[in-house]
Amino acid sequence: MVYRVGLLGLGTVGTGVVQMLQQPQHPLLQAVEIAAVGVRSLDKPRQVRIPPERLTTNLEQIVSDPEIDAVIELMGGLEPARSLILKAIDHGKPVITANKAVIARHGEEIFQAAAQAGVAVLLEAAVGGGIPIVQALQHSLRASRIQAVWGIVNGTTNFILSQMAQQGSSFAEALAQAQARGYAEADPSADVEGWDAADKIAILAGLAFGVAVPREAIPCEGIRNISSTDIRYAREWGYTFKLLAIAQRAAAQGSETVLDVRVHPTLLPVTHPLANVHGVDNAVWVQGDPLGQVVLAGPGAGQGPTASAVVGDLLTLRAHLQTGAYLPNPLWGFFGRAAALLPLAELESEFYVRVLAQDQPGVMGAIGTCFGRHRVSLESITQKECHQEQAEIVILTHTVREADCRQALAEIQQLPQVAAIPSLFRVLR
The missing domain is CATH 3.30.360.10 (Dihydrodipicolinate Reductase; domain 2)
Incomplete structure (x- = not known):
């Protein structure tokens, strides 16, 4: 039995998906047919051959077509991708997407709709390219x-x-x-x-x-x-x-x-x-x-790895449909329970700091005093190089609260000997 898919987008990844489906390497892909491809322009040169009658700029027609079994969304961006995914779900079609932005921002809405419709939304290609x-x-x-x-x-x-x-x-x-x-x-x-x-x-x-x-x-x-x-x-x-x-x-x-x-x-x-x-x-x-x-x-990116992940999701979908096994959505049940996120000010980390200051006695001591006043313990403070009477001072802290480190740096910035603090980065071990 032929399994008909509609493809939204024929850019780099979409082209790779078409190439893989036109030369299938797995038996479950033998019966997959690209029934329609949604594009922005019918006249643009293509790297793959698609029968002209299967190209369309009417993307809504693809997601609502009763003859299409599944939709692959490779457009990117938030709209119209979100609306088209939801419309495909509303018409009972499983969706495969590589669109991390729409899932990250509208995942709750999409997966709740998928749960109500009893269809799957697969997204392996949305994160990590070819990494499963x-x-x-x-x-x-x-x-x-x-x-x-x-x-x-x-x-x-x-x-x-x-x-x-x-x-x-x-x-x-x-x-x-x-x-x-x-x-x-x-x-x-x-x-x-x-x-x-x-x-x-x-x-x-x-x-x-x-x-x-x-x-x-x-x-x-x-x-x-x-x-x-x-x-x-x-x-x-x-x-x-x-x-x-x-x-x-x-x-x-x-x-x-x-x-x-x-x-x-x-x-x-x-x-x-x-x-x-x-x-x-x-x-x-x-x-x-x-x-x-x-x-x-x-x-993690590029035509081959991402297209491989998309087609891998299609294989997963085909395998579950062939066996009649239940295919759970990867995020079903996650929504309705929002995470509480740690404020960045409360983060505890080591820090790397680079300070530009006048090359004169007492500067490093003054900087160290400011850190100590805000309970920031230092692992290392080193003068590295001098440029036109300015010294580069590089500091590594022990694990400290971010808010304390930033308060210390705000005070250091006010020291008359300090010209700038061009670098502040977190350190992980």
Whole structure:
């Protein structure tokens, strides 16, 4: 029996999906037919052959067509993707999506609608490209009590930081290289500001901890302020910079789970498994009880890995339909129970600080006094270099409360000998 799918979007990933379905490598894909493909323009040149009568700009017709069995949404963005997914669900069609933004922001609405309609929404391609992290958290790791999920989940920023560390490039140079290779958009803000990673950690946190994580509440910092100087100093101390998406248990208050969820640049020891993930690769580190530690790593973006994850979801859907087995939505039951998020001010972390100050006696003592006044214990305070009568002072703290560290820095900034505090980054071990 032919299984007819409607495809929304024929960009890079959509083209990869069509190529895989036109040359199926699995018996369950033999009977899959691409019945319709929704595109913005009928005249645009294509890298794959689609019969002209199956191309349409009427995307609503695809999701409501009774002859189409399932919908694959690869458009990206919030609208009209959200409305089309909901309409497909309303017409009883399972949905496969790679759209992390729409799931992170409208997942509760989408999965509640799917639960009422009794259809599945599958999203392996939304996080980690070719890394099967959604399936892992939903099935393989489900028996353990997950304590933490840390991820390098944005290939663009990982490429930029890798170029800065390995080639000595500046941020601007590394970004230009990423754009030239097609890893970064003309407007790279979603990547370099950490917004894309925040979408993905909202989804992973929901899977790992069984609660809804409000995307808009996730603190998010990007990588624009990392300098080659900071990367050099970090290396001297045995650290490397990574943009980490973090979700971990912070505390339990009665029956309420308090989560620490955030995205920001982080100094990681070079011995940490995530420190050795380079280029556009992604990796997710999971710690649980009695699981221990697991790392899933691999290609996190691009046509091949993402299309593979989409078609993998289609295989899952076909297998369950063929056997008649129940296919649960990965986020069913998570919603209606919102996570309480730890305020960033209450976070306890080690910090790396770089201060520019006058090169004169007593400056380091004054800085140390300010830290001590705010209960910030220092592991190291070192004068590194001098430039035109200004010294670079680099500081590593012990584990301290973020609010205390920032109060100390606000006082240090007011010292007459201090010109600037160009760098403040968290350190994880």
